[in-house]
Amino acid sequence: MARSPTHYVCQACGTVAAKWAGKCEGCGEWNTLVEEASGLAAGPRGQRAPSRARSAIALEPLDGDSEDAPRLATGMAEFDRVTGGGLVPGSALLVGGDPGIGKSTVLLQAVAALAGQGAPVAYLSGEEAIAQVRLRARRLGLGTAPVQLAAETHLEAILATLDKAGPFSAVVIDSIQTLWSEAIESAPGTVSQVRAVAQDLVKFAKKRDTAVILVGHVTKDGQIAGPRVVEHMVDAVLYFEGERGHHFRILRTVKNRFGPTDEIGVFEMTDKGLKEVANPSLLFLGERGEQATGTAVFAGIEGTRPLLVEFQALVAPTSYGSPRRAVVGWDNARLAMILAVLEARCGLQFSGHDVYLNVAGGLRISEPGADLAAAAALVSALLAKPLPAETVVFGEAALSGAVRAVAQSDARLKEAAKLGFQRAIMPVNSPSRGESITVTGVGSLADLIAAIGEA
Numbered sequence: 001m002a003r004s005p006t007h008y009v010c011q012a013c014g015t016v017a018a019k020w021a022g023k024c025e026g027c028g029e030w031n032t033l034v035e036e037a038s039g040l041a042a043g044p045r046g047q048r049a050p051s052r053a054r055s056a057i058a059l060e061p062l063d064g065d066s067e068d069a070p071r072l073a074t075g076m077a078e079f080d081r082v083t084g085g086g087l088v089p090g091s092a093l094l095v096g097g098d099p100g101i102g103k104s105t106v107l108l109q110a111v112a113a114l115a116g117q118g119a120p121v122a123y124l125s126g127e128e129a130i131a132q133v134r135l136r137a138r139r140l141g142l143g144t145a146p147v148q149l150a151a152e153t154h155l156e157a158i159l160a161t162l163d164k165a166g167p168f169s170a171v172v173i174d175s176i177q178t179l180w181s182e183a184i185e186s187a188p189g190t191v192s193q194v195r196a197v198a199q200d201l202v203k204f205a206k207k208r209d210t211a212v213i214l215v216g217h218v219t220k221d222g223q224i225a226g227p228r229v230v231e232h233m234v235d236a237v238l239y240f241e242g243e244r245g246h247h248f249r250i251l252r253t254v255k256n257r258f259g260p261t262d263e264i265g266v267f268e269m270t271d272k273g274l275k276e277v278a279n280p281s282l283l284f285l286g287e288r289g290e291q292a293t294g295t296a297v298f299a300g301i302e303g304t305r306p307l308l309v310e311f312q313a314l315v316a317p318t319s320y321g322s323p324r325r326a327v328v329g330w331d332n333a334r335l336a337m338i339l340a341v342l343e344a345r346c347g348l349q350f351s352g353h354d355v356y357l358n359v360a361g362g363l364r365i366s367e368p369g370a371d372l373a374a375a376a377a378l379v380s381a382l383l384a385k386p387l388p389a390e391t392v393v394f395g396e397a398a399l400s401g402a403v404r405a406v407a408q409s410d411a412r413l414k415e416a417a418k419l420g421f422q423r424a425i426m427p428v429n430s431p432s433r434g435e436s437i438t439v440t441g442v443g444s445l446a447d448l449i450a451a452i453g454e455a
Contacts, residue, residue, distance in 0.1 A: 008033040009191045014229060036186040069258045072169055072211060075113040078267060078276045079106065081305075082238060082251050084259015087114075087170055087211035091258065092202045094176075094231060096216040097240030102249050103215050104128075106240065106267065106274050107172050108137060111213075112145035119169035122148040124158055126178030140273040153188065155181040155197050159204055168210050173201065175215040176230075198230045231255065242269075246362040248283055249274060253303070263303030281308040281419055284361040291389050294381030298373035299392040299412035299424070300365060306408070306415035308392065310360040311370070313377035318354045329359025330374065331366065338375050338397060345401030346445050348382060369406035371397035375445055376425065376452065385452050388423055392416040395427040401445045405430045413437055425451060 008017045010033055015026030023030050071086035080086045083093070097103045104125075111121040125133055130149050137143050148165065152158050158179070162171060173179065179197045180188040187193070198214065205212040214234065231237050236256040242249035251265040266280040277283050285297065285308055294313040299306065311330075318324065327335045335357055342348045357374060359365055372395035380387055387393070394412055396404040405427040413424055417436045425448065428441030442448045 006035050009036050011191055014191045014195070034186075034190060036184075036190060036192045072114060072119060074110045075117065076110055076276060077278070078251065078265030079110050082253050082263050082265040083236065084253075084256055084263070087213075088235070088258045089169065089211055090206050090209045091211055091235040092198075092205045092233070093211070093213045093236045093238060094216050094234045095213060095238045095240060096218050098218055101240050101242055102267070102269060102274055103240050104174055105136065105140065106249075106251065107174070107213060107215065108133070108142065108147075109140060109273055111170055111172055112137070112140075112142040112147055114170055115146045120148070120167070121170045121172075122150065122162065122165070122168050123172045123174070124150045124152060125174045126151070126153040127175060153178050153180060155179050155200060159200065162204065162208070162210075166210070167208055170211040170213065172213045173215065175217060176201075177217045195229060198233055202233050241364065242362065248277065248280075248361065250363065260303055264305060264307075281306070281415060284309045284363060285419070291386045293384050293386045294377055296373045296376040296380065296387055297392045297416075297421070298365070298370050299394045299416050300367050300370060301408050301411065302367075306411045308415060308419060308421075309363055309365065311373045311377040312358045312360055313374070313381040314356040315350065315353045315378065315381040316356075318352060320354075323351065324354040324356075326355070327357040329362065329364050330357060330370065334371070335374065337399070338371060338378065341397060341399060341401055342375060342378065342445060346449055348379065348449075350378075350382065353382070367406075368396045369394045371395065372403060372425070372427075372442075372448065376448060379449055379452055383449075383452065387425075387452060390421045391423040391425060392421050393425045395425075395442070397445060403427045403442050403444055403448070413439075 008020050010024040010026055010029065012029045012032045013024065013027035015024055017025070017033060020033050020035065024032050069088045071088060073080050073086035095103055095107065108123060111123055115121045123133065128151065130151050133149055137145065150161065162168060176194060176197060177189040180193055181196050181200065184192050184196045201212050201214065204210070235258065237254050239252045239254060240249060241252055247269050249267045249269060251267065253261050253263045255261060266277040266283065267274040268277050268283065296311045298309055298311055300309060301307065325335060339350050339355065343350055355378065357377065373393040375397060376387060376393045394406060396406055398404055409426065409430045416424060421437065423438045423440065425440045425442060428443045440451055442451060
């Protein structure tokens with residue numbers, strides 16, 4: 001019997017090589033190439049099976065009529081917000097997050113809420129036994145929810161079971177790295193297995209008009225493990241984020257073919273599971289005390305939701321030859337840029353000081369509009385001058401020292417006014433002004449420093 005052809009697949013990026021090498025040519029990682037069978041359908045004497053006859057497909061005009069995708073609202077407002085209004089029948093979602101962050105908990109709560117509305121749902125676990133899932137459900141108060149359970153890792157057995165017991169409105173697979181297909185000669189979790197399993201599950205979702213939710217492991221870098229092609233195959237990719245030392249969790253959309261991207265849902269971890277947070281700004285500012293030096297409240301936008309969060313800075317004389325730069329919750333390169341602009345354009349000296357910047361609550365901010373808030377916290381810490389009381393700050397800083405306008409200024413100001421803030425420091429050329437809040441417009445970082453000095 002002829003030996004099955006093999007190749008070497010990088011477990012980090014999915015690059016295929018004809019022979020083994022110590023370093024992957026695709027991503028540059030070392031010792032990630034693993035030998036795997038090619039998995040080609042073969043005919044007699046190892047020849048490939050003949051391809052199917054080609055057939056023409058129908059073309060449709062661009063201006064044709066189309067309907068919006070139907071939705072299966074779970075009843076969990078934060079989960080439905082992130083998915084764009086609810087699950088779409090026939091779609092595939094990929095949910096990633098650190099181990100123990102609460103992925104299984106939030107998905108169990110979501111499908112239990114959906115099942116409570118009469119929709120048939122199934123929860124298939126490849127990591128836990130049925131008894132463990134039942135114990136978690138009882139702890140969450142969902143022990144009587146009409147959810148069908150199974151513990152299986154064989155893909156063909158799972159698909160046969162779903163075909164026989166269905167149809168289902170939603171199916172959760174926890175997790176895709178534990179599944180294996182008998183059509184692929186490699187271990188579960190490898191690139192070939194993950195890619196093949198994901199492809200079959202997406203086909204099942206489209207064929208049976210079922211919303212399939214896949215749970216994915218993440219690497220030490222925080223990315224979903226496996227080939228990136230899996231993220232392209234599914235309709236939506238969600239990340240479940242949060243720091244273990246904090247009691248809140250963020251469900252963030254990074255891809256959604258049926259809704260907005262960069263949307264977030266906020267949950268609070270309790271002994272009864274994950275509790276929805278309707279107003280996350282109160283959560284992130286709840287422990288904020290008296291106005292102190294080195295603090296600035298940033299009025300940001302996450303997806304379509306305005307969100308207020310506190311930036312905290314500490315500037316201290318260094319005792320080392322090279323001063324330290326540490327940042328939590330913000331981009332380290334962005335901090336270096338802001339420090340360089342403050343030194344070169346405004347004459348402030350940070351070169352002899354250690355600089356520490358933290359986003360309160362453990363939230364990670366990636367919006368450029370946070371530049372002005374970070375700069376305000378740094379200037380306040382260096383000059384030992386607190387910002388004016390009940391003030392929010394937002395704006396983007398340029399390398400020239402100018403402050404640029406950011407989008408959705410009205411929504412930021414309304415959220416600040418709703419929480420009792422009375423003043424805002426924002427770009428002078430912003431297209432809107434607050435009616436119930438005093439606005440101080442700044443055109444450059446030098447104007448920001450002057451505003452802080454006059455406080």
